[in-house]
Every structure is written in C-alpha cells, then in structure tokens.
Amino acid sequence: MAGDLSRISVLVVDDNIHMIHIVRSLLRGFGIIDIHETRDSGEALEITRMEPIDIVILDYQMDLLDGIEFTQMVRTAQDSRNKLVPIILLTAYTERSRIIAARDAGVTEVCRKPVTPHELYTKIASVINNPRPFVRSKTFFGPDRRRHTGANYRGEERRASEQDVDQVSAD
Template structure:
C-alpha cells in the first residue's frame, strides 16, 4: 500500500485518506490539527477501537495513526486485529503507533503487534512528518506467519530506506567511493576460498 505521492515530489497529503485514533478527545483534536497542518482535509477521527474497525471496513486508507490508549481498548490490539483482518488493502497500510510509554517492552509490543513505527508522545509535527516520509521510502516486505503479521521487523539489517541518511553511526552509505587499496589479483582471491590445514 503506497501513499498518494512519490519520493521525488514535495509531500502533499491533501488527497491521503488518514485514520486518527485516540481515546482522549483532546489528544484526538491535537492530532487532527497537526494533520490539518499537513494538508489532510477530512481524516477519520476515532475515539474507540470499534469506530476504527468500522472505518477500516468502510474506506480505503493510506495511513493510520493510532494511540496506544483507545476509549474501549488498546491501540496494540487494534493493530493486531488490523494486520490479521485480511481487509485488503487496509491490512497492509502503514500504521504509526503513538505511546506515552517508551519502555523497551512497550516499544517491542507495538512492533510485535505490527506497527510500522512507534513514536513517543508528545509528538512534534516535524517528527511526525519525518516518520511519514520514512514510511514513504520504506521497502520492507510484509510478513505473515503464525506468530507475527506486519512489516518486516528487521529494520537494522536493511539499513535506512534508499535516499535517507541513517541514524546509526555504522549505517553504510549508498555511495561507493574510490578504492583505498589496490585490487586483489585473481590468485589471491582464489586463495581466500581454498581450505587450508591449521598447524
């Protein structure tokens, strides 16, 4: 499921179908104002898990932003339900989970529920837009197994999305520089693959 703009264009969310779910009316209004600033005209606002489930069944969504606390349940449970619902294409849509609990166990719980991203509250608009752009460039495969359903959790192994600068000091650059040492000769390469007896 892709967002309705390409990575070469200026980000325009005016045509995106966005679901915002939060159990706190004031928190939901803050999220709504943030996305109005991004150009989203009429996001689906849901206070409860039941409302969010209904919205998923009624319209095709490009992005979902779900708080961990809904009025009648937890955002984690909604995301797990969504990923296994088989309501295509919505079950594959990007989901950003917002949580005030940033203990590793809670972050892992969001990831294991199938969230595309877990973001800590309070969320600054710049951080939210950065996550949306990251998801636009996200090339992870969707995984369905008995124990997990959602985007591939192995972000570290894949490095940052193409065209993005990595956060970690050991992320490799996509640009290949000039050789710093001479190339190996063929017999040196062959010797690397020949087993040798250890003395």
C-alpha cells in the same frame, strides 16, 4: 520529504478528544485534508473496513481495544480489508518492552508523546517514502521488523533462514 500529502486519507484513533484535535491540526498543517477521527477503537475497525484509509495514527492505551489489540485485528482478522495499512502508534509509554510488543503486533512506526510536528511528519514521510515489505511467518504478520538490511547483519533478531518467512505484496 513526503511531498504533496493532500491526496492521502488518515484515520486518527484516540480516546482523548484533545489529542485528536492536536493530531488533526498537525495533519492539516502538513496539507492532509481527508482526516477521519474516532475516540472508539471498535468504530475505528469499522472505518478501516469501509473506507480506503492510507495511514492509521492511533493511541496505545484506549478502552475496548488498545493500540496493540487494534493493530493485531487489522493485521490478522478475516474481515480486515486493509491488512497492509501503515499504522503509526502514539504513546507516552516508551519502555522497551512496550515498543517490542508494538513492533511484534505489526505496528509500522512508533511516535512518542508529547508528539512534535517534526516527529509526526518524519514518521508519515517514512511510511510513504520508505515502505517496509510485509512478511508472514507462523507467528507474525506485519511490516518487516528488521531495520538492518545488510547480508552481514548478525544481531540478536537475525533470521536463521530467509525461507522462514514469505514477503507479502500489496496486490
């Protein structure tokens, strides 16, 4: 449970106005009051530079910058003021390759369309209640991609050495 959400600020980015209305209605139902919205990913970048946004919810496929490109800009652009903002990607494209691309771009959570209130709330609660540490390596900056934290993890995505990355704090 995420608790009282009335004090968080959310930016909704989708080029489909109907999807913005759906997401806004869900967010208001969760108690979120401060909702910024735009259909333009370029304008969304400007909003993240000018406003204290706590969570970004954006569509995968958009004109100008898609969700992956937007995420990369937020995470790595020199003038990005909120590189650690949680980003929840909404997508109807859930092929493994696209989910991996989103993860590798620095997306925090992926929420499948058609979005349900339960799934969106679960993703918001996850980024609030269980924030993942951010890591920086030579080829990646974003939330720790590993979901397994045990020292005995031997999966394909296991790091060769913890010295390969730096953990980044919000300071």
